[in-house]
Amino acid sequence: MNKKTEVFRFNKEQRNQLIQEFGSIIREKVILQQTLREQQQQAIADSEELFLELLEVLDSLEFLHNYMSENQECVPTSWQRIPKSLKSVENKLLNILQKRGVKSIDFQDTQPDFRLCKVVDREIRNDLPNQTITKVILRGFNVGDKLLRAIEVITSKTEK
Template sequence: MEEKEKKEEALEQTTEAHVEDEKDIRIKELEEKVLKLESTARAINQRYVELQREAEYLKERYRRDLEELRRYGHERLALDLLEIVDNFERAFQYEGADLEGFKRGFELIYKELLRILEKHGIRPMELEGKEFDPYLAEAVDKEYNQDVPPNTIIRVERKGYMLHDRVLRPAKVVVSYYEEEIT
């Protein structure tokens, strides 16, 4: 029986050694996985820090660009308006002009100013004869008039202007009304 016990003991030791070897192998595999995961986590963290830094840079650059746009966004309009100033200065320097000549000069300058405004998307509203729209105009008065439908703009006191598709300045208008006789 002793030999049988020795064999069993040897088998048991071999099994225990095998189990220990498997445990060691498994532990080694897990340690390698942990190292890989730690390395991946460091890389992800480093990328996160880089992206955070880049986002801060872009945010600051956007803020600077926006500030620059606010300060200098009207530069082209200003340069075009300086042409009008130049025209006025030339008109003031001309000594031999009569009143009619000045009037003609002012009309040319006015047309040039309207052209510049149009170039920059600013155009006057043509409202006379149209139905009153409170989004485009402010009614400053009303007049009795049976020749046009009620609520028609019969006179523009101050022109309104559009900037592209927005009202830049509403017009001030006089609107028609009339009362029908009730029979």
């Protein structure tokens, strides 16, 4: 097998023109890559913003459901099925978010993990050690490996 190698010969003007065109192509490639990265980052930011807005809707549904379930004596008889319907809508919204990679943080500790938790209030509780979580106000969520929303908690503090 004999392979023949072709040799191209360029004069100085052709060589300079090729170098200039390769330089232009490389610059254009770098600019396109940078633009693509920026667009991808913007798309991620837009998705996260939408997810946070949907979580606000979910929080409202959850609050209304809990209120109606706990105060059924105030709810007219014709509205008795509403808590069940609200829970169904909550679950559907959670499923939509989960399909898009948004997962609820399963946090069972009694002490806040400040990578996942945000302390929004403190209450005096002498029966508990300091910084014990007494109530979860809002559930936290991750999207992929990124914290989308921290778990909002109330912790105890001892009176001195």
